[in-house]
Amino acid sequence: MAYKELFLSLLVVTYVNAQYKVCVLRSDTSTCQNLDKDGSEVECVGVETRLDCAIKLARGEANFGAFSEEELLVLGQMQLPDVQVVATIRSTEKQDVQYAFEAVTVVPNNHSGGLEGLRGGRYCHPGLDSPDLRWSPRVLKALELSAARSDRCPGATTDFKTAEELEVEELSKFFSAACRPGPWSYNTTVDADLKSRYSSLCSMCEDGRCTGYSTASVVNVAGVNNNNRHIQALDCLVTNGTVAFAAWQHVQEFFLKRNPQHVDAYSLLCPNGSLQPLSIDVLGQVVSPCATVRQPWRAIVASSLTASEINSKLNIWWTDGTDPGSGSWQSALYQSLVGGSNFRVVGESLTTPLNYSSQIRPLDIATSAACLTPRRWCTISALETTKCQWTAAAAYTLGIQPTISCERRNGVFDCLNDIKEGKADFSSVDSHYGFLARQHYRLSPVKLVQNTRTSASRVAAFVKETSAQANITRFENLRDKVACFPEFGGIAYVSFVRAAHERQVVSPSECDYARAVGEFFSGACAPGATDAAHTVYEDSSFNASSLCSACRSSSSANSSISEYTCAWDNTNLYFGNNGSLLCLADPATDVVFVETENIAAQLSALQLNPNNYRALCRNNTLAASTGVNIDDGCLLAYVVDAEVLTRRNDPVANSVNTLFDTLDKFFGYNPNTQLINLRLYSPFDSTSDLLFKDTTIGITEPSSTANHEPARNYIELFRHLESCTGAATPLPAPGLAVRTVFSIVTLLISLFMSRAIF
Ligand SMILES: *[C@@H]1O[C@H](CO)[C@@H](O)[C@H](O)[C@H]1NC(C)=O
Numbered sequence: 001m002a003y004k005e006l007f008l009s010l011l012v013v014t015y016v017n018a019q020y021k022v023c024v025l026r027s028d029t030s031t032c033q034n035l036d037k038d039g040s041e042v043e044c045v046g047v048e049t050r051l052d053c054a055i056k057l058a059r060g061e062a063n064f065g066a067f068s069e070e071e072l073l074v075l076g077q078m079q080l081p082d083v084q085v086v087a088t089i090r091s092t093e094k095q096d097v098q099y100a101f102e103a104v105t106v107v108p109n110n111h112s113g114g115l116e117g118l119r120g121g122r123y124c125h126p127g128l129d130s131p132d133l134r135w136s137p138r139v140l141k142a143l144e145l146s147a148a149r150s151d152r153c154p155g156a157t158t159d160f161k162t163a164e165e166l167e168v169e170e171l172s173k174f175f176s177a178a179c180r181p182g183p184w185s186y187n188t189t190v191d192a193d194l195k196s197r198y199s200s201l202c203s204m205c206e207d208g209r210c211t212g213y214s215t216a217s218v219v220n221v222a223g224v225n226n227n228n229r230h231i232q233a234l235d236c237l238v239t240n241g242t243v244a245f246a247a248w249q250h251v252q253e254f255f256l257k258r259n260p261q262h263v264d265a266y267s268l269l270c271p272n273g274s275l276q277p278l279s280i281d282v283l284g285q286v287v288s289p290c291a292t293v294r295q296p297w298r299a300i301v302a303s304s305l306t307a308s309e310i311n312s313k314l315n316i317w318w319t320d321g322t323d324p325g326s327g328s329w330q331s332a333l334y335q336s337l338v339g340g341s342n343f344r345v346v347g348e349s350l351t352t353p354l355n356y357s358s359q360i361r362p363l364d365i366a367t368s369a370a371c372l373t374p375r376r377w378c379t380i381s382a383l384e385t386t387k388c389q390w391t392a393a394a395a396y397t398l399g400i401q402p403t404i405s406c407e408r409r410n411g412v413f414d415c416l417n418d419i420k421e422g423k424a425d426f427s428s429v430d431s432h433y434g435f436l437a438r439q440h441y442r443l444s445p446v447k448l449v450q451n452t453r454t455s456a457s458r459v460a461a462f463v464k465e466t467s468a469q470a471n472i473t474r475f476e477n478l479r480d481k482v483a484c485f486p487e488f489g490g491i492a493y494v495s496f497v498r499a500a501h502e503r504q505v506v507s508p509s510e511c512d513y514a515r516a517v518g519e520f521f522s523g524a525c526a527p528g529a530t531d532a533a534h535t536v537y538e539d540s541s542f543n544a545s546s547l548c549s550a551c552r553s554s555s556s557a558n559s560s561i562s563e564y565t566c567a568w569d570n571t572n573l574y575f576g577n578n579g580s581l582l583c584l585a586d587p588a589t590d591v592v593f594v595e596t597e598n599i600a601a602q603l604s605a606l607q608l609n610p611n612n613y614r615a616l617c618r619n620n621t622l623a624a625s626t627g628v629n630i631d632d633g634c635l636l637a638y639v640v641d642a643e644v645l646t647r648r649n650d651p652v653a654n655s656v657n658t659l660f661d662t663l664d665k666f667f668g669y670n671p672n673t674q675l676i677n678l679r680l681y682s683p684f685d686s687t688s689d690l691l692f693k694d695t696t697i698g699i700t701e702p703s704s705t706a707n708h709e710p711a712r713n714y715i716e717l718f719r720h721l722e723s724c725t726g727a728a729t730p731l732p733a734p735g736l737a738v739r740t741v742f743s744i745v746t747l748l749i750s751l752f753m754s755r756a757i758f
Pocket residue numbers: 108110111
């Protein structure tokens with residue numbers, strides 16, 4: 001007992017003197033300085049995103065932070081321990097209401113049969129792109145989910161279908177006509193296709209197209225915005241609809257100010273199927289009689305240990321829950337957590353985020369009862385799995401389909417293999433492994449990433465300056481020399497294969513790219529060449545151990561006799577990009593094929609002088625100067641650095657494809673105000689390159705017509721590599737005449753194969 005009291009008093013003493021740590025987004029640059037002013041009690045902890053803040057709160061590395069409405073639901077989904085809601089942030093005009101908004105269902109008074117009674121009806125919707133009120137897709141589709149069960153599809157065939165198609169298919173069976181504007185899919189092709197095939201769901205819009213409602217015949221009334229889609233949906237209801245879904249505040253505006261003559265003809269349809277007739281009195285109430293969805297306010301959340309202190313401190317720092325102003329640190333804190341003057345902070349009795357949000361908006365913990373089974377994302381580290389789980393919870397909270405589940409494996413090859421075997425569905429994979437993934441694991445891309453200009457994957461060939469000055473000036477000179485590659489079958493390896501085909505030094509009819517390279521060079525270090533996971537050609541009869549003849553085991557680093565190794569880890573001194581640079585420094589080797597990202601730093605770490613090397617360009621000339629800064633025209637490949645892969649021709653592929661369009665929309669770098677502050681392409685919990693590399697800026701289609709140049713190049717590279725059929729005659733001794741024959745053969749092959757599928 002005595003110990004406990006001592007401990008407690010120590011705690012109190014500590015906290016009285018210590019500062020409270022508040023999460024501040026790194027993008028918010030001035031707040032941290034202002035929080036150090038004038039004897040401030042608060043100190044800033046920079047976070048990448050607000051979800052990172054939640055993780056810090058749970059670990060006690062920060063004391064409090066602010067979260068959006070939808071983020072609170074995510075915290076509930078994750079059942080994050082040791083954090084509590086201490087105050088809500090309400091808009092001034094609705095500060096006595098419990099809810100940020102209410103979404104209600106309005107029907108004519110003669111409606112009968114509850115939710116099921118809506119079947120066959122005419123549905124007026126504010127639009128999936130309605131920017132008003134920060135409605136998530138789950139909110140926007142709440143009536144559809146409860147009445148039409150649009151997330152269930154008994155008897156429907158789901159193979160090759162997207163979640164969007166299944167949803168619209170169910171809706172079109174349920175409603176006879178509708179106006180449901182906005183994107184039905186964030187994949188524009190799918191969206192256009194669905195709009196044309198299920199046009200009854202647009203038939204009540206202007207011109208029967210889902211771009212929006214007609215406003216031509218609408219009269220103007222002061223205080224009512226005719227361009228507001230909720231008002232337009234209610235107009236649609238009273239014109240010719242049988243049900244409208246809209247925000248309570250707009251229902252009030254519409255019936256009180258615009259169309260008082262209709263008030264007595266309409267009711268709210270409650271979730272339990274009962275009707276609540278509208279009247280001037282009812283419409284005068286700030287809270288609706290019943291709502292399809294009610295949204296909890298955004299809130300300030302604190303770590304449990306300091307929650308009650310923060311709760312009482314907020315009262316002191318911000319009198320009446322308002323901004324104290326006058327440039328004080330308290331004001332800076334208010335501006336950062338709460339925002340402008342339209343808000344008011346209301347203290348709450350401490351409770352968990354789940355408890356807080358579920359009393360207002362209960363949300364099942366991610367359920368698998370949906371049209372599509374959860375799609376399994378293969379991850380390769382504990383932190384990556386965690387980021388995946390947060391992404392899955394955030395996507396589920398927003399109502400994104402299909403749901404995501406997270407699989408944990410030990411490495412990229414385990415993922416490739418388990419996707420192949422149907423034990424996982426997709427993964428974002430380094431383009432380094434693109435060829436192996438296609439060739440050995442039979443996977444195919446659903447999306448490619450887009451990279452920042454400086455970060456795409458660039459492959460170059462370098463020779464020693466001494467040989468460049470003597471006898472290696474062209475690809476032809478590399479025959480019977482010794483080559484270094486970071487890894488067998490990797491992007492640098494296959495980029496060389498293509499360059500060698502183009503330069504006609506390796507036969508394009510040799511489809512076994514181990515043999516093609518192995519027989520061209522007299523020796524090589526291509527780590528992994530003898531490993532089964534790195535198979536580039538099934539049933540190869542070529543003994544690939546010669547492709548590791550130049551490797552060095554790190555245990556024999558100091559001795560002059562090298563022990564044979566073909567390992568593809570750091571026990572092989574020449575493994576990886578930096579290892580292959582060290583390999584080129586070996587007097588026994590002649591050429592290296594590497595990725596150029598960070599190459600200057602890697603050389604300097606190895607204490608190698610870049611000016612001892614010169615690039616051999618794809619057009620078969622030596623670079624004009626020595627060193628590793630080369631222009632893009634000299635590269636053997638300039639391609640994206642990652643892609644999302646699934647099984648080839650698998651029934652899940654289309655749904656994964658459009659899932660990524662949706663994830664990119666909500667968690668990518670789109671200029672939207674995020675409902676949930678999670679960044680799929682940014683560091684998570686202070687760790688880079690989880691799920692996607694930090695170099696990712698977006699996604700694009702795996703198509704040779706993509707707008708992103710590295711993406712087009714990547715597809716072209718594989719189009720070339722996969723066009724090998726073995727149909728041409730083998731390469732005879734090099735000679736001018738033969739070269740011409742090759743050109744023709746290559747041309748014929750590429751014409752013949754130009755319809756190759758990836
Ligand atoms: C409800 O009333 C409207 C007119 O107010 C009428 O057109 C419609 O047929 C009625 N529906 C039912 C189910 O009685």
